[in-house]
Amino acid sequence: MTPAEAPPPELVALRDAHVVHKARTGGVFSRDKVYALTGADLTIAPGETVGVVGESGCGKSTLAQVLVGIQRPTAGTVEYRGRDLWRMTPPERRTTIGSDTAMIFQDPSTALNRRLPVRQILRDPLDVHRRGKPAQREERVRELMSLVGLPTALADGLPGQLSGGQRQRVAIARALALEPELVVADEPTSALDVSVRAQILNLLLDLKERLGLALVFVSHDIQTVRRMSDRVITMYLGRIVEEAPAADILDQARHPYTRALFSATPGLLDPIDPIPLVGPVPSATRPPSGCPFRTRCWKADDACAAAMPDTTEEGSAHRFRCHHPVPAGETTRDLVSQSTEASQPASTATAAATATSKEAP
Numbered sequence: 001m002t003p004a005e006a007p008p009p010e011l012v013a014l015r016d017a018h019v020v021h022k023a024r025t026g027g028v029f030s031r032d033k034v035y036a037l038t039g040a041d042l043t044i045a046p047g048e049t050v051g052v053v054g055e056s057g058c059g060k061s062t063l064a065q066v067l068v069g070i071q072r073p074t075a076g077t078v079e080y081r082g083r084d085l086w087r088m089t090p091p092e093r094r095t096t097i098g099s100d101t102a103m104i105f106q107d108p109s110t111a112l113n114r115r116l117p118v119r120q121i122l123r124d125p126l127d128v129h130r131r132g133k134p135a136q137r138e139e140r141v142r143e144l145m146s147l148v149g150l151p152t153a154l155a156d157g158l159p160g161q162l163s164g165g166q167r168q169r170v171a172i173a174r175a176l177a178l179e180p181e182l183v184v185a186d187e188p189t190s191a192l193d194v195s196v197r198a199q200i201l202n203l204l205l206d207l208k209e210r211l212g213l214a215l216v217f218v219s220h221d222i223q224t225v226r227r228m229s230d231r232v233i234t235m236y237l238g239r240i241v242e243e244a245p246a247a248d249i250l251d252q253a254r255h256p257y258t259r260a261l262f263s264a265t266p267g268l269l270d271p272i273d274p275i276p277l278v279g280p281v282p283s284a285t286r287p288p289s290g291c292p293f294r295t296r297c298w299k300a301d302d303a304c305a306a307a308m309p310d311t312t313e314e315g316s317a318h319r320f321r322c323h324h325p326v327p328a329g330e331t332t333r334d335l336v337s338q339s340t341e342a343s344q345p346a347s348t349a350t351a352a353a354t355a356t357s358k359e360a361p
């Protein structure tokens, strides 16, 4: 970027990002390609909250890890403020990954070093990145504990002596230690007791507002994603198939899969039956040709098998990839009856969604 060029408005951008793993599937020498992420295009603006939804194995965690540099895409780019993360010098990349971004994992019991007291867990990133003098680091540790609502009396406690909710607060405090601009939370409450989930979600929302963080929130809990996010990304078999403002996702989603997923979320559209989907999600080692959702979609035809649909943009914040999108204004109730007639035999999206749900109470 030349000095005359303005920096891009987005904080992070994925451009045609792919992640392909090689997995042992049969004998010792048999390796299959697993298409964990395919052609992901996504931008995240400063201060925005983006929710990521989709059935188990659709690539949510892979997307999250690519965003924060934990995984390197096998093709495509990840850009921070317009600069390709994987073309930075190693020290620049370490600084970007280490201090501009942070990740909060599902299970704080495994994410925290069990042998270190809370004080040291929070000091570690400050020490590694040489932030301030020792006294300032101690002060920052106290500040972080207060930010996440942990009494300073717990500073000498080990993770094993804390409750699950307190441990996740420590993990959040550690993630914030270096004042990141982007925090990615991958199922941050699914390992916690139901009683403390709301507290942790409210804490994340509060911190996001106070600190102006961009937050990417991955969850099976569609209701929570909708409530917390500005924008929702729907993934299916490694692909982003739709992104839409959270306020529109329920009634104005255009991708049939997004409608099916949301129709199957208990309490969201009651009292209606979910949109029935045919069969299981195909294997990520052998995704179908064309649109990956076509094998379960009641609207699919030859065009869907022939090619992946291009992206359609509606307004500045709604994009989807479908040859036969749900017509604007069509209700989900109408869709249920259409899809029920077309799907023979029908297995319900509820079965798929609830069977994979980690957060269902």
Ligand SMILES: Nc1ncnc2c1ncn2[C@@H]1O[C@H](COP(=O)(O)OP(=O)(O)OP(=O)(O)O)[C@@H](O)[C@H]1O
Binding pocket: 021, 022, 023, 034, 035, 036, 054, 055, 056, 057, 058, 059, 060, 061, 062, 063, 284
């Ligand atoms: N290291 C790996 N080696 C082989 N395959 C992998 C690896 N990591 C992920 N995968 C596969 O890539 C696909 C996407 O996985 P990912 O964990 O991103 O999905 P997910 O949507 O986060 O799933 P879940 O909701 O169950 O956590 C899956 O098919 C998964 O089995």
